[in-house]
Amino acid sequence: MTSRPKLHLAVALDGAGWHPAAWRDEAARAAELFTAGYWVDVVREAERGLLDLVTIEDSLGPQSTRTDQVRGRLDAGLIAARVAPRTAHIGLAPSAVVTHTEPFHISKAIASLDFISAGRAGWQPQVSGRRSEAAHFGRRDIDPAELFDEAADYVEVVRRLWDSWEDDAEIRDVATGRFIDRDKLHYIDFAGKWFHVKGPSITPRPPQGQPLVAALATDAAALRFAARAADIVFTTAHDAERARITTDRIRAEALAVGREHDIPRILGDLVVFLGEHAADRKARLDELDGTEYTPDAPVFAGTAAELADRLLNQAAGLAGFRLRPGVIPHDLTAITRELVPELQRRGAFRAAYEAGTLRARFGLHRPVSRYATNAGGHL
Numbered sequence: 001m002t003s004r005p006k007l008h009l010a011v012a013l014d015g016a017g018w019h020p021a022a023w024r025d026e027a028a029r030a031a032e033l034f035t036a037g038y039w040v041d042v043v044r045e046a047e048r049g050l051l052d053l054v055t056i057e058d059s060l061g062p063q064s065t066r067t068d069q070v071r072g073r074l075d076a077g078l079i080a081a082r083v084a085p086r087t088a089h090i091g092l093a094p095s096a097v098v099t100h101t102e103p104f105h106i107s108k109a110i111a112s113l114d115f116i117s118a119g120r121a122g123w124q125p126q127v128s129g130r131r132s133e134a135a136h137f138g139r140r141d142i143d144p145a146e147l148f149d150e151a152a153d154y155v156e157v158v159r160r161l162w163d164s165w166e167d168d169a170e171i172r173d174v175a176t177g178r179f180i181d182r183d184k185l186h187y188i189d190f191a192g193k194w195f196h197v198k199g200p201s202i203t204p205r206p207p208q209g210q211p212l213v214a215a216l217a218t219d220a221a222a223l224r225f226a227a228r229a230a231d232i233v234f235t236t237a238h239d240a241e242r243a244r245i246t247t248d249r250i251r252a253e254a255l256a257v258g259r260e261h262d263i264p265r266i267l268g269d270l271v272v273f274l275g276e277h278a279a280d281r282k283a284r285l286d287e288l289d290g291t292e293y294t295p296d297a298p299v300f301a302g303t304a305a306e307l308a309d310r311l312l313n314q315a316a317g318l319a320g321f322r323l324r325p326g327v328i329p330h331d332l333t334a335i336t337r338e339l340v341p342e343l344q345r346r347g348a349f350r351a352a353y354e355a356g357t358l359r360a361r362f363g364l365h366r367p368v369s370r371y372a373t374n375a376g377g378h379l
Contacts, residue, residue, distance in 0.1 A: 008361075008362065009052055010267060011046050013043070014324070019285045020064065021285040024285070036079075040082065043086075045336055051090060056076040058126075059133075069289070093123055094124070095126050099147060103154050110206070115203075119206075120357065122212035150193075152228050161199055164201045164369075165184065165203075165369075169204065208366060212232055215232075227256075232267060235268055236268075240316060247266050266318055268320075270300055279302070299326075305342050308342040
């Protein structure tokens with residue numbers, strides 16, 4: 001009898017939870033949303049449940065125009081940097097909007113997070129077509145049709161900067177007085193429609209070589225971008241058949257761009273309200289918010305055992321799931337203390353963390369720097 005493949009589980013963290021009225025739930029810690037202690041606590045809870053990684057949402061504008069919903073947030077990258085030394089195993093993947101920021105800054109920020117976390121860094125690039133966010137920068141108009149092509153170039157620049165130092169570029173040779181070997185630092189010389197970047201990075205090559213790039217694929221353009229640029233893809237398929245169709249498309253797109261040895265890992269995305277009275281709890285939040293919550297991802301309301309049934313029934317073709325807690329910490333704690341033990345009893349989830357990087361946890365190899373065998377372009 002063959003054993004059941006283990007699922008990967010991630011949690012998406014956003015404010016008090018994904019329901020717009022989550023901050024009004026009695027379990028929410030709304031007064032602590034802008035404190036470091038809150039974020040350390042929730043990520044540690046995710047690690048307590050042996051989850052693979054957390055993603056942390058970010059944006060360049062307020063989440064809502066309503067004054068009865070959470071508005072404002074801390075910087076996701078800085079949250080991850082704060083949490084990294086206070087955790088030991090869980091992956092940390094902050095979001096960053098790439099439409100108005102520079103790839104050089106993101107490349108060194110995520111590389112630094114990878115050093116601080118000892119190989120647990122990831123990153124979720126996001127695009128923005130909002131005029132209100134473009135107005136923060138005052139530099140250009142946005143063409144929505146080009147957002148994901150620009151994002152793909154952005155990720156390519158970041159990846160090249162991570163490769164611009166070979167792994168053994170630091171020699172720290174006291175006798176000769178050389179800290180680095182200049183022949184192992186490289187110009188990336190990227191020239192595209194949106195970026196011209198010389199390089200090299202200011203930060204040495206990260207412990208993972210290439211920290212994980214994650215992407216949410218909710219439409220055709222986002223799916224093509226994810227298949228081209230990401231290591232992990234989050235999909236919002238509402239049932240097993242649509243999940244299979246989406247995973248087949250992502251794999252086909254990845255093969256079309258030459259990633260036959262580097263197929264992305266695909267996780268289903270799901271908003272969850274857990275407990276015997278989960279549906280009533282969601283209904284109360286809907287009433288408080290004045291409208292039914294209908295996110296881009298499917299919504300599950302039920303017990304942890306019922307969620308385990310759904311995940312295992314829908315898992316074909318997926319490497320696992322990213323769960324969005326409706327209310328933090330209520331639904332996060334239900335994931336770590338009820339869902340995880342239920343999956344473990346069914347042999348579908350790990351019983352302990354194994355040593356290794358976040359890439360290794362997903363079965364992804366550590367790539368060699370693309371410049372390591374290139375004789376040209378040395379400094």
